[in-house]
Amino acid sequence: MEFNWFQKKEKKVLPEYFLEYKNAFLNAEKLPINQTRFVVFDTETTGFSMKKDRVLSIGAVSLVDNIINVNNSFEVYIKQEIFKAETVPIHGILKYGEMDKINELEALKQFLKYIENAVLVGHHVGFDVQMINEILKRNKLPNLVNKSIDTGFLFKKSKHAVYKNDKKHYTLDDLCNELKISKSDRHTASGDAYITAIAFLKILSRLNNRTDLKFKDLLF
Template sequence: MKFNWFKKIVQDHPKFWETYLSYFDENKSKIKRYVVFDCETTGLNYKKDRILSIGAVGILNNRVEINDFIEVFIKQDIFNPETVAIHGILKEGPEKVVEVEALIRFLDFIKDATLVGHHVSFDIEMINQALNRMNLGTLKNEYMDTDIMYQKLKHFQQDQHTSLDELCDVYKIRKSDRHTASGDAYITALLFLKLKRKLEI
């Protein structure tokens, strides 16, 4: 029996992942939408730590769309009470879903939007690690970082970073619900719009 070395190997992907990938079809009409998001995590090691919650809000036509919003909390196999003081997420509390369900909701929400965050590469890597645990690919979205935007505006060196708290003080943005995923997403959305106007992009 002759073996065809060129036979295409087709890997079955879940429907939600195929739907997500379909949003990047070049033939689709593009409406410029930004999604500002933030992840609260068990720590800062993207290989070992896990996502506790994801908060995201949409921006259209330079306006934060309050009704275009998602917040999801993830069940944890291991609970570390020492981190509660930082993120405020208790073992019991808001309705929590398993990681897979959280990712399904997140991908359905962001679609092909440009993702925005403060030090966003960490949050993206946390999402990608979760996708990797599901044997899927990585996020396809373009992304923007409000810290890098501020660096460009002030002509800072690339290694000269500014915290979200510092930029809230600079631009007089009220730090409500700080260190919650939804609160940080909303604060970062306001910051993003201010920086976007100043950079004229």
């Protein structure tokens, strides 16, 4: 048997839906903040382990130029074998509830089509982004390409010039209390996404007076 040590590995062929998502970044212009499309999103999950837990629902809203487009919102519920009854009082999603549920891959396809090349916004967004990346990984796909903004980090910037000295962990409830935002739809993915979008706009209005910050400094 002969071995060809220099044989190149076959390049993985990505599915069409992921190529369409990636292609949205090819000719994307660097737009000023008032022309940038933001997608504010949230996930409800079975727990906080990025490896072991799963996404139960994804909710999102888009906004451009300080206007939330409520007519172009996003919400999916995902069928999951992994289920923790103790988390139901938090997110309210029953394993065999009445809401329509789709499989994880279909939810991923719809989410990628919705976000395109938008800047992703979330409260402690790193967790939500990583949970989506875990879905991508399970489907043998690369990670999300989008830049992101964390409203928790942004809120600290709006409160302090030297924000790195603030070690407090600000919850979304903390932001609602300080920014006077209604918590009527807390702990649903779509409700938290909408609340976070309002918080995002209120924080941006505070930061408008900060001459030491640039838009690129807010991105991850």
